Amino acid sequence: MSALGTTVTAIRLTVNGRPREVNLSHDMRRLLDVLRIDLGLTGTKEGCGEGECGACSVLLDGKLVNSCLVPALQADGSEIITPEGLAESKAGKLLAECFTECHGAQCGFCTPGMMMASAALLRQNPDPDEQAIREGLAGNLCRCTGYDMIIDAVLMAAGKGRDIW
Amino acid sequence: MVNSVVNPFRPATLSEALEIRRKTGALPFAGGTDLMVRYRAKNGLPPTMEGPLMFVDSLSELRTVRFSGVSLDIGASVPLAVVADDPGERTAYAASGIPADAAALAAIPELLRAASADLGAPALRQRATMAGNVANASPAGDTVAALYALDAAVVLTSTDGERIVPINKFITGPGKTILKADELITAIRIPGPLPVWGYWRKVGTRRANALTKVSAASSVRVEAGRITGFALAFGAVGPIVVRSPDAEALLIGKSAADLEGSGAAELVRAVADAAAPGITPIDDQRSTARYRKTVALNLIGEVISSLASHLKENNT
Numbered sequence: 001m002s003a004l005g006t007t008v009t010a011i012r013l014t015v016n017g018r019p020r021e022v023n024l025s026h027d028m029r030r031l032l033d034v035l036r037i038d039l040g041l042t043g044t045k046e047g048c049g050e051g052e053c054g055a056c057s058v059l060l061d062g063k064l065v066n067s068c069l070v071p072a073l074q075a076d077g078s079e080i081i082t083p084e085g086l087a088e089s090k091a092g093k094l095l096a097e098c099f100t101e102c103h104g105a106q107c108g109f110c111t112p113g114m115m116m117a118s119a120a121l122l123r124q125n126p127d128p129d130e131q132a133i134r135e136g137l138a139g140n141l142c143r144c145t146g147y148d149m150i151i152d153a154v155l156m157a158a159g160k161g162r163d164i165w
Numbered sequence: 166m167v168n169s170v171v172n173p174f175r176p177a178t179l180s181e182a183l184e185i186r187r188k189t190g191a192l193p194f195a196g197g198t199d200l201m202v203r204y205r206a207k208n209g210l211p212p213t214m215e216g217p218l219m220f221v222d223s224l225s226e227l228r229t230v231r232f233s234g235v236s237l238d239i240g241a242s243v244p245l246a247v248v249a250d251d252p253g254e255r256t257a258y259a260a261s262g263i264p265a266d267a268a269a270l271a272a273i274p275e276l277l278r279a280a281s282a283d284l285g286a287p288a289l290r291q292r293a294t295m296a297g298n299v300a301n302a303s304p305a306g307d308t309v310a311a312l313y314a315l316d317a318a319v320v321l322t323s324t325d326g327e328r329i330v331p332i333n334k335f336i337t338g339p340g341k342t343i344l345k346a347d348e349l350i351t352a353i354r355i356p357g358p359l360p361v362w363g364y365w366r367k368v369g370t371r372r373a374n375a376l377t378k379v380s381a382a383s384s385v386r387v388e389a390g391r392i393t394g395f396a397l398a399f400g401a402v403g404p405i406v407v408r409s410p411d412a413e414a415l416l417i418g419k420s421a422a423d424l425e426g427s428g429a430a431e432l433v434r435a436v437a438d439a440a441a442p443g444i445t446p447i448d449d450q451r452s453t454a455r456y457r458k459t460v461a462l463n464l465i466g467e468v469i470s471s472l473a474s475h476l477k478e479n480n481t
Contacts, residue, residue, distance in 0.1 A: 051285070051288075064291060065291050069197055069201040123253075124253035138372055
């Protein structure tokens with residue numbers, strides 16, 4: 001304890017529905033590193049590390065964030081959904097099926113982030129048009145597909161999913 | 166251990182935050198979308214910043230949006246997703262119990278909404294704040310250019326009280342502000358009467374997450390079919406955002422008819438000539454001085470033609 005603030009090195013997170021406690025080795029440790037290194041959830045990728053590529057996208061209390069820019073300490077007490085958690089849900093399974101069917105994944109590095117952004121978009125807007133999908137995924141870079149196949153995948157998922165988001 | 170321990174303060178109330186700021190001068194950290202990049206280390210490692218640091222993202226006093234009926238105060242920790250009106254964000258915010266009612270959110274000028282929506286991407290806007298954009302004081306800051314065109318002010322609070330500083334007095338150079346070591350930005354104030362029309366255009370290499378090469382922002386007030394207030398601001402064309410008072414004056418008193426036909430071309434040229442001396446961009450990794458100046462001056466034509474269409478459509 002200091003006179004003014006509380007010294008905290010342990011944080012509590014609910015990750016994919018499971019309560020987790022993490023002792024931070026550094027108090028500015030990034031949420032991305034806590035997920036990947038401390039918790040072994042390597043579905044979340046580090047691409048640019050500067051919030052430009054979206055490979056590290058996760059849901060923090062239901063909101064899409066770049067986990068490379070969020071100090072884990074700021075997420076103390078929050079609920080996090082990572083690509084692993086999404087993959088177990090109906091929404092994640094349908095997205096995976098549609099990405100596969102539309103060839104929306106090639107090298108696969110951006111895919112977890114793309115699916116997180118797609119899920120976040122479909123939660124807000126279950127019937128997006130192409131423009132809305134492009135805006136929803138605007139923060140996610142893909143260097144393989146040229147994007148059109150990813151857009152197709154999200155359109156297909158929206159058509160099939162309806163009430164599962 | 167490579168990195169020193171930062172031990173960020175995590176105040177629960179504004180008064181606690183102001184006390185910490187006075188005693189330690191701790192760097193305010195809201196969404197961190199600029200700071201985490203500025204201090205970025207190698208992959209897998211925490212940022213290299215050294216304390217003292219203070220998280221202000223969850224202070225409820227800084228998360229309000231209030232409309233007095235005349236002026237609008239947007240709290241310093243309101244996420245840009247709300248200002249940008251990203252899908253579902255304003256509805257969720259208004260329903261969250263934070264004093265930010267639908268009327269206050271609806272009063273956010275379109276110009277500011279549009280500039281916020283061009284900043285970053287949906288995930289970045291969940292954490293980024295307008296106050297952070299202002300504190301960062303980059304001439305390329307997208308909300309900053311819009312705020313100059315709106316004659317916005319910055320609400321600064323310390324344990325001694327509050328002062329309201331116009332944004333063009335608050336920012337003194339690239340990355341430089343007059344924020345005192347014991348002060349916090351608590352809100353951004355848009356003075357009324359709020360403008361009826363706004364223009365925003367950002368030119369960057371990519372639609373999302375791109376730093377601006379050049380931007381133009383304009384806000385207009387109209388009474389009885391005549392322009393009574395006209396503001397024109399350019400981003401990334403000098404060390405600070407540039408307003409063009411001489412150019413602005415040329416639009417005052419004009420009506421829709423003056424902005425059309427052969428007179429319009431002459432007016433556009435005159436406005437561009439008046440604005441040109443103030444537009445002094447540089448060459449850097451994002452663009453060249455020549456490109457920036459050419460685009461900025463060309464955008465004046467688009468500002469005036471869009472304004473003409475607006476005036477015609479609204480029969481004002």
